[in-house]
Amino acid sequence: MSQHPGPAHENDTAKPPPVEGSRYFDWLDRRIGFRQMSREALFENIPGGARWRYIWGSTLTFTFLVQIITGCALWMAYSPSSQTAWESVFYIQNHMAGGWVLRGIHHYVAQAMNILLVLHLMQVVIDGAYKAPREMNFWMGLVLLTLVLALSLTGYLLPWDQKGYWATKVATNIAAITPIVGPGLQKVIIGGADYGHHTLTRFFALHAGVIPFTCVALIAWHVALFRRHGITAKKPLRKRDATFWPDQLLMDAVACLAIMGAVMVLVLMNHGAELGPPADPSDNFSAARPEWYFLFLFQFLKYFPGGTEVFGAIVIPGVIMLVLFLMPLFGNSRRGHRFNVGFLCFLIAGAAVLTWLAIREDRNRPEIVVAKQQAVETADRIKDLANSPQGIPPTGAITLLRTDPFTQGPKLFAKYCASCHRFDGHDGTGLKLKDAPTASDLKGFGSREWVGGLLDPDQVSGAHYFGGTKFKNGKMVKFVTKKVRAFTPEQKAQLTNVLMAISAEAGLKSQKQLDAASTTQIEAGKVAFKDQIGCAECHQFHSKDADASGPDLTGWGSREWLTGMISNPKSARYYGDDNDRMPAFAEEKILDAQSIALLADWLRGEWYQPAEVAGNQ
Secondary structure: OOOOOOOOOOOOOOOOOOOHHHHHHHHHHHHHOHHHHHHHHHOOEEOOOOOHHHHHHHHHHHHHHHHHHHHHHHHOOOOOOOOOHHHHHHHHHHOOOOHHHHHHHHHHHHHHHHHHHHHHHHHHHHOOOOOOOOHHHHHHHHHHHHHHHHHHHHHHHOOOEHHHHHHHHHHHHHHHOOOOOHHHHHHHHHOOOOOOHHHHHHHHHHHHHHHHHHHHHHHHHHHHHHHHHOOOOOOOOOOOOEEHHHHHHHHHHHHHHHHHHHHHHHHHHHOOOOOOOEOOOOOOOOOOOOOHHHHHHHHHHOOOOHHHHHHHHHHHHHHHHHHHHHHHHHOOOHHHHHHHHHHHHHHHHHHHHHHHHHHHHHHOOHHHHHHHHHHHHHHHHHHHHHOOOOOOOOOOHHHHHHOOHHHHHHHHHHHHOOOOOEEOOEOOOOOOOOOOOOOOEOOOOOOHHHHHHHOOOOOOOOOOOOOOOHHHHOHHHHHHHHHHHHOOHHHHHHHHHHHHHHHHOOOOHHHHHHHHOOHHHHHHHHHHHHHOOOHHHOOOOOOOOOOOOOOOOOOOOOHHHHHHHHHOOOOOOOOHHHOOOOOOOOOOOOOOHHHHHHHHHHHHOOOOOOHHHHHOO
C-alpha cells in the first residue's frame, strides 16, 4: 500500500518560499563559486587595521581599468595609419559626442598612473613589503612599472602629431646606440628604415594589444601572490587587526574618487587632451620633448655628449634597474633596508631635480619658447582649416598646412629671408635675432602705413627701410630726405594721394574697403605721380618709360608683382643690375613656385580665415 503524506501539523513551522533571485545566484555560485571569492576578497585580514598608506595598489588597479575601458572606446573611432591617425583623433577631439572628455580622461589617467606607481613603490620599499617571501611579487611589480612606462611611450605617438612624432623619434633613437644590436633593434621597433605607417601600426599593436594583455596577466598574478602573503604591516601596529570590508574598501574608494575628481578637473580645464599639428617628417620640431615623466631622462642624457651617450642611456639606467631588482636581497638586514629606502629617495629626488632643470632650461631658451608658441598657433590654425568648407583632403591634414600661407610663410621667411630682412623686428616666427637687419622690415608690406614710412624723411634711411642697404645714400633716399622734406603743404597733400595710389596697386584684402572709399584720391595720386611729385623721373607707373632706373611700380605689391620680385629681383622690371644681394629664388632654384607664392601671400596677409574672424576685420 502506498503511503501518502497526511496533513501538516498545525505546530509545524512552514519554510519561507525561496527568493526568486537567490535561485539564480545559487546556480551561478555552484558553477563559479563567486560567494567564496567575494568572502575571501572582502574579509581579507589587515594587520593593524585599515590605513591610507595601503590605497596605492587599489588605485593603480582602478586607473588601469579606466584605461582599458576608455582605450577600447577610443579604439572604436581611431584609425591607425599615417594618413588617418591624426584625422581620426581630430574627429574624436572635436566632433564625436563626448570624445574630448573620453580622450582627456585616458590622457590624464595615464599620467596619474605614473605618479601612483612611484608612490606604490615607495610604500612597498618603506614598509619592507619586498622582503622574503615576497621577492617574486616585488620583481613582478618592477616589470609592471616598466610595462606602464612602455604604454606611455607607445601611446604618445598614436595621435601622430608633431610633438608625439618627434619626441618618439628622439626616444627610439636611444635604442640605436645599444652596443652591437642597436641599429637592428631600432629597425624592429620602428618597423623599417624610417618612421612612418609601419611605426604607427606597430606602436598601436603594442599599446592596444600586447602590453595591456601582458599587464592583465601580470596584475592577476601580482594580486594572487599578494593575497597569498598578505599585507606587510608597518610596526608597531596602531590598532587591532581588521578586514578589508568596510574600512579599507572605503579608503580605497575615496582615493579612487579623488583621483577621478582631479582628472576631471584637468579634463575640463584643458578641454580634453592637447592635440598638436599633424606630424610632418620634413619639418623638424625643435621643441619636441617627451612627457614630463620622461623629462628627467631627457635632461640626464644632455650630460653625456658624443660617444658617451651609451652610458647615460644604457649603462647607468641598467645599473639602477639592477639595484632595484636586488633590493629584496639587500633588505634582509636593517642596514640593507635603510640603503634601499635611501637609494629610492635619492632616485626620486634626482629625477625631480632633473625634471626641474629641463623645464627651466627650456623656459630660458628663446628658440624653444618660440617653437612651442608656434606649435600652439599651428594647432589652432589646423583646426580652422580642417573645419573649413574645404575640409580635410584625401591626402591628409598635413596637406592643408603645407599649402597654407599663414603656416608656411613665417617658416619660409625665417629660413630664406631673415638673414637680411625682418618682419616686425623678428624673423617671422617671433624669434628676435641678434644681428642687425641689412634690408627693410616687411611687416605690412604694400599697406599705406608701409608706403607712408618709405616716403617719410625721418624713416627712409633708417633700419626699417634702406638703412642697411647700398641704397642708403641712393636717389630714393636723397629724394625723400631733401625734396620731400621741403614740400609745401599742397605738395604733401598730393604726396598723400600718391602713396594711396601706390598702395592701391597691391590690392590688399585688408585695405579693400579703404581703397574703395578713396577712389578719387587714388586717381588724383596717379596724376600727381607723373606730373607733380617727380616720382616718374625714376619709376614707371602705368606707362612705358625706357629711361626709368627704378623698379616698375605698376601693380606694385600685388601678388603677381611680388612673386616676380622674389623669383628674380635682377629683372629689368625690378632692380636689374642695381640689385643689392637679393637672390633670384626661382632662377637659382632656391624655392619652387609654390613656396614663392606661399611667401608672397603671407607677406600680403592673404590666407583662409573663418567667417567670424574675417567678419571682424
